Amino acid sequence: MNDTTTTRRPTAVVAAVQLPGVDDAEHLASMAELGRLLETLGYEVVGQVSQRRQTLVTGTVLGEGKLAELASFTGGSGELPDMAALVNRPKDKARQRREVLERGEGDDEDGDSAPRSSTEPRARLVAVDHDITPSQARNLERACDAEVLDRTGIIVEIFHRHARSREARLQVEIARLTYQVPRMRMSGRSTERQQGRGAGESQLELDRRKVRDRISQLRDELERIEHEQGTRRVRRAEARRVALVGYTNAGKSSLMRALTGSEVYIADKLFATLDATVRALDPETTPRILVSDTVGFIKKLPHDLVASFRSTLDEAREASLLLFVVDAADPAFRSQLDVTRSVLSEIGAESIPSRLVLNKWDKVPPDLAAALTVEFPDAIALSAHSPGDVRRLHALLVEHFDDALLEVRVCVPYARGALVGEVRSSARVLDEACDEVGHQFHLRVEPAFAARLRAQLGEGNVR
Numbered sequence: 001m002n003d004t005t006t007t008r009r010p011t012a013v014v015a016a017v018q019l020p021g022v023d024d025a026e027h028l029a030s031m032a033e034l035g036r037l038l039e040t041l042g043y044e045v046v047g048q049v050s051q052r053r054q055t056l057v058t059g060t061v062l063g064e065g066k067l068a069e070l071a072s073f074t075g076g077s078g079e080l081p082d083m084a085a086l087v088n089r090p091k092d093k094a095r096q097r098r099e100v101l102e103r104g105e106g107d108d109e110d111g112d113s114a115p116r117s118s119t120e121p122r123a124r125l126v127a128v129d130h131d132i133t134p135s136q137a138r139n140l141e142r143a144c145d146a147e148v149l150d151r152t153g154i155i156v157e158i159f160h161r162h163a164r165s166r167e168a169r170l171q172v173e174i175a176r177l178t179y180q181v182p183r184m185r186m187s188g189r190s191t192e193r194q195q196g197r198g199a200g201e202s203q204l205e206l207d208r209r210k211v212r213d214r215i216s217q218l219r220d221e222l223e224r225i226e227h228e229q230g231t232r233r234v235r236r237a238e239a240r241r242v243a244l245v246g247y248t249n250a251g252k253s254s255l256m257r258a259l260t261g262s263e264v265y266i267a268d269k270l271f272a273t274l275d276a277t278v279r280a281l282d283p284e285t286t287p288r289i290l291v292s293d294t295v296g297f298i299k300k301l302p303h304d305l306v307a308s309f310r311s312t313l314d315e316a317r318e319a320s321l322l323l324f325v326v327d328a329a330d331p332a333f334r335s336q337l338d339v340t341r342s343v344l345s346e347i348g349a350e351s352i353p354s355r356l357v358l359n360k361w362d363k364v365p366p367d368l369a370a371a372l373t374v375e376f377p378d379a380i381a382l383s384a385h386s387p388g389d390v391r392r393l394h395a396l397l398v399e400h401f402d403d404a405l406l407e408v409r410v411c412v413p414y415a416r417g418a419l420v421g422e423v424r425s426s427a428r429v430l431d432e433a434c435d436e437v438g439h440q441f442h443l444r445v446e447p448a449f450a451a452r453l454r455a456q457l458g459e460g461n462v463r
């Protein structure tokens with residue numbers, strides 16, 4: 001192997017079907033997004049093959065001609081072995097096309113990028129921009145002689161690499177194994193050991209059962225952790241909570257860092273954040289305002305994956321305010337916002353008060369900025385990189401939550417002196433004095449805290 005091949009990133013080719021009802025812009029954006037997902041995984045995308053089709057429900061996803069074109073990137077035959085045996089047609093379209101491609105005379109129909117010449121390295125991976133069945137994947141693998149992953153498989157792989165906390169790792173491992181079970185095949189070892197098809201199949205069943213057992217083991221472990229986290233969340237229940245939600249790469253973690261001074265991870269890649277982080281707004285306020293950073297969303301996010309991140313998304317579900325963060329400089333941000341809204345309604349968070357944050361405003365040209373301000377009059381336009389903008393958002397958040405505070409006069413009798421510390425840390429003290437009965441406070445408090453004080457001190461002591 002020479003230097004250029006050893007230092008080169010692994011290569012991938014994207015395959016996609018444009019289904020009826022999907023316009024060109026949406027189709028191209030989806031393929032470009034898959035390219036970014038692949039780059040996040042470290043692949044170099046060397047080509048795209050796309051085809052308009054009525055349905056995805058065909059054996060090889062693409063038609064014969066397009067399949068041959070795809071295989072020209074990977075060095076595969078472009079045909080299914082049994083298909084070739086069954087259909088012994090004299091020079092079908094696929095074969096003709098492949099021969100043309102082999103001779104390097106191929107014209108690039110449908111605007112796809114041209115296949116590589118035979119001297120360049122083959123694409124190692126075929127990435128399909130849809131969810132495909134295990135048998136479709138197998139057929140594509142045979143025809144292309146390359147590894148095949150669908151969109152879910154790629155997202156699961158990224159999640160697997162980026163998960164850090166114990167909880168996120170468990171969630172991802174469950175999603176990954178769940179994805180793998182139907183795709184498991186007879187291993188070479190089991191076919192050697194167990195001669196005969198029936199025996200081999202039962203070995204496969206055994207392997208699958210082992211993986212299913214592992215999944216339920218992981219679920220138990222996750223439940224234990226979630227239980228602990230649940231108790232922690234109950235303790236925080238009174239706090240005023242803001243959750244940053246939105247499409248992946250919108251800038252949620254950047255805003256989190258700017259608002260709370262925490263060192264959360266920021267990266268120009270997809271799904272940089274998989275763990276929910278909760279920090280107090282900085283400079284601190286009394287009562288505290290907590291901000292949480294959450295996992296980003298993406299189009300066609302598989303339901304299993306959303307479900308496995310349920311406890312992480314609880315941060316969003318239990319928030320009292322949602323900030324929908326979008327990358328205002330991305331022309332696709334409206335459809336990304338739709339995706340975010342639909343995932344949030346899936347987890348039951350659709351009725352939480354929310355504000356739209358048009359982030360990356362520094363990248364928005366003036367004429368577009370003017371149009372966006374008219375289109376979204378209530379949105380907060382800002383750049384997470386501008387300290388002035390972040391201070392303005394900080395003030396807006398404080399104002400938002402202060403509107404809900406109640407003004408109360410509280411008497412903490414000396415016998416209940418232990419409560420004084422809690423009052424000072426949970427409420428904003430406007431005035432305080434001591435008399436013959438106890439500590440007299442004039443406070444601004446959250447309604448929930450006022451209710452708790454009433455329960456503990458009696459109605460007469462909280463007015």
Ligand SMILES: Nc1nc2c(ncn2[C@@H]2O[C@H](COP(=O)(O)OP(=O)(O)OP(=O)(O)O)[C@@H](O)[C@H]2O)c(=O)[nH]1
Pocket residue numbers: 247248249250251252253254255265266267268269270271272273274294295296297359360361362363382383384385
């Ligand atoms: N120009 C500009 N870039 C920004 C701004 N906010 C974030 N970015 C960049 O956008 C990229 C993604 O930012 P993150 O904060 O990691 O995005 P995220 O929403 O947390 O992404 P995930 O964790 O993947 O969901 C990084 O390269 C940031 O530096 C902004 O206001 N202006």
Ligand SMILES: [Mg+2]
Pocket residue numbers: 252253254265266272273293
């Ligand atoms: Mg992030």
